[in-house]
Amino acid sequence: MNRLITFSLFLLLLFQCTQLGLEKEKSSGSEGILLLLGTSAPEGTPYTWDLPPGFPAPRIPSDNPVTVEKVELGRFLFYDTKLSENETQSCGSCHKQEDAFTDGLTVSVGSTGQSHPRNAQHLSNVAYNLRQTWANPVLKKLEDQARVPMFGDNPVELGMKDREDLLLDRLTNDPDYVSKFKAAFPNDQNPFSILNITKALSSFQRTFISGNSAYDRYQAGDFSALSASAIRGKNLFFGEKAECFHCHGGFNFTDTILHVGTVFEEVTFHNNGLDSSRFVSPNGGLYEFTTKESDRGKFRAPSLRNVELTAPYMHDGSIPDLLSVVNHYVNGGTGDGTTNPNRDVFVRSFSLSESEKQDLVEFLKSLTDTEFTTNPKFQDPF
């Protein structure tokens, strides 16, 4: 009996001390010591921003300063199919550089073949986004957003839910990653963690600065950069006739912006007059979070940079080309969207000649930045 009890206790001890294997998430102890000293150890080589004229410095989360090493690690992770359970997809599968990091599909398709309800966002200048994704008011940081495609199951994107250990094992067993993680997170005893993966991915994405389009060159004084048609379109865009700039203004052509000088974080979502059939589950927009009927169909106005490359348009990819988008707004909406009570006040019908519509499209095309879409720094390293 005594032997049995002793043996049972041994088993009990073994069982009790079995860890879930998720303790890998713990950060190293050195940070605590450094906090006590009131200093922080250098975390690699600070990244030097090469910002276009008129671009403010992006606001970077204090716990994840951008370093050359994190950006490099993030570039590999971004394009690595190890991040999907079945190793068929990476972040880059739905965010292709040649399309300004969108995928050209109406809605994206995940690694298991499940369709996403939304059109993939482009990633030009994401460092300045006040919120990520189309209509989520609580996803503030890219670090938080990264977990959604990795671990989400509604829909399944990369399909890594409950597979943290598998992912970390894959990376830990790759000698290239051992050195890259160590370099990116030199203060961590064990740099392999989900948190560090999201930190590296975010750091890489924050370097996606696009500010060298024909429009930018025109603004910098090269008046030959825009055609006469594009200049007329620019005047329409920023003028009181079309009033596009209200939602697509500023250096990033959107109305929500975050940079070092941001004092008031104004988070706005708009109903842009699409037919109400576009706003049913699971595409209710802000309504999904607030459950207020007045928020149905409200989405974030995306940056129009590289908009020529990011077709099809809208949260559900329901508008195929730029001229159709212009027509949608000239009409004050589409279908019953023209009378939707939630419709933004700036979405109202106005008259534009066919040539003016073409001018507007020409201007939008002038926001294309081929340096951005061909920059070797953003390319797939594999």
Added chain:
Amino acid sequence: MKLLYKSAIIALLTAYIANCDGQSANPNLALLALATGNPSGIQFSAVVGDSHATCEGDISGHGDSHSSSVVTIQHVAGVMPIKLKDLRFYVSGFELVDQDDNVTTLDIPNTGVWQYSGVTLLDFENGKGSCSGTAETNNLVQTSVENKTYKTLRFTLGIPESLNHIDYSVAPSPLNISGLAWGWTMGYRFFVGEFISNDAATLGNAAVLHIGSAGCTESSGVYTCTNSNRTVIELTPTGGFNPFTQKVQFDLKKAVTGWDISAGSKSCHSMGAMDSANCSLVYPNFGLDYSTGNAGSTAQTVFGIVSK
């Protein structure tokens, strides 16, 4: 020789009581637990009707009796064989009420694995067979309990709001599991229950039920959720509840009563109004009103007390 065994037992017990993370427990209770062969606490079990909830093999025999040998109407509450995919949930806020209405709030120690800050993860899937979660399982809320009969057991299905929006990637276990984290809302899923039909006529049709706080917005780091979706489970069985001889039983069949997956999959992700059609059918099973996220007019039916 006997002395040696005694020393060994004492040494091992001490190690057990210290419990890997320095948490101490009442040694008398530990001895009592030893006598019953269980660590001290509130034990749980999970069934689907009359069958155990298991990941390996079909779960059948959870149907209602039929006079005909041919079953024509198939639905979750019927007799179709199903395969469990996931069954995990967080519980917290345990209270025991004795016969004199004295309320004892149970102390839930941090164990480093299944319990943190008063929250316990109960995990009935082992990642095998049709399940795709984690290999580890847990059916015990580890806490000091007395060998006596109480009138009522009370607990909350969910994570307190104070912990519901912490960063799960750096949170202590069991609040760091991607299958229970709800990244889209920066919160947690309190309850995850999923299965698929393995009946030829309805093969692969799924039932997916995820419960968590909804309608959450954030301002200056403070979250407010319009729908808490936490249910307080109160169990007052005839003859009372003795944690030494009885356990809490969860019935997945009762949880999805109201859903028919014979014509297609059913899912509830608790995404507010977007999800109301399916959620409002099954939330009352948990004693919740889906529209408010608070207690509804009907009592919960998913938890009960049974003998160990």
